[in-house]
Amino acid sequence: MKTVCVYLGAQFGNDNEYSDAAILLGKKIAADGFTLVYGGSSLGMMGLLANTVKEYGGRVVGIITNHLIAQEKPLKIIDELHIVDSMQQRKAMMQKISDMFVVMPGGLGTLEEAIETWNAIKIGELIKPIGFLNIKGYFDGLFSFVNSCEHAGFLSSNVTNIPISRANIQLLWNEMLDHYKAANSASVSEV
Template identity: 40%
Template sequence: MRPIERLCVYCGSSLGTDPVFAEAAVALGELIVAEGLTLVYGGASVGLMGVLADTVLAAGGEVIGVIPSWLVESEIAHPGLSELHVVETMQERKLLMAELSDAFVALPGGFGTLEELFEAVTASQVGLHTKPTGLLEVGDFFDSLLAFLDHAVAVGVLRAENRRLLLTASSPRALLDQLRAWPGRVDQLTPGTPGRRG
């Protein structure tokens, strides 16, 4: 089992219209505390980011936030975190979050969430790190995205083994189990259908 002490979570600074998004953030936050993990995230107090951080803090967990100085007001930097790192650029934010973390998970979000998710997967693909990356399936939010990735494999622009770099599950526990079972290299993955649910 891979030791995971700090889990980086990418998610939206908006709540979205479906309450299942916030419910998933709460469930993941509760699991993080139950497992004794530290949350690393984007530092905001609003949207799904705020729900996630508040859940972990309310249960006595540790939360590390990383936010660019120019987003402190618009994303409303969380005032109650265990640690808050204020950086200058989005690139610095992503780099520091990656350095502080042992694994990466995405919840629903927009362009920023998807950029962070795919940067983490791409870095794994090209060998910049050996940390696992997962996507928590929430309702049908990611269905079209996962179908697109499968289509990219089908038309030959994405290798099947690289598609398997993005772990997916429909429950926080199942996803954490997959992250811990991650072998560290794509060539050690068991061939099969990617995106298995748990």
């Protein structure tokens, strides 16, 4: 099973481009035979993405905490729902069962998930691609901060170059697929 974890907001944001990108990504996930792994919510961009994947014949796995069930109302149409005790367990499960990660616009939870995954790749706990969909420069501030860390001597360029960042979902998805295929052909040839 091919899986992609998408970190994104439980809000819609104030620009239709965010929703349009979620719909397009959902179609691509389903068309390319990937299972969506996400935070389980029915709200905002999270719900829109999961509903789109299901509408186009894809499979969806949601992972949500006991605390968030009442707040974020899990989708009833998803194929698997995992209820865990903490955000730490949620992130760990997402990282474990996913082959690659896409980060879309969202809030603090999205940022937390993305940074923790990026750091896990940095320290070698994960060897999986991560990409940011930088719609309208949404993540420019984050990448500016990361570049400041590099210039101040706290990060090396090989760390700042870990994520793929593209403003266009088609370009990002194609590059993520290339990384996914390369990683899987390398692991098959090592066996």
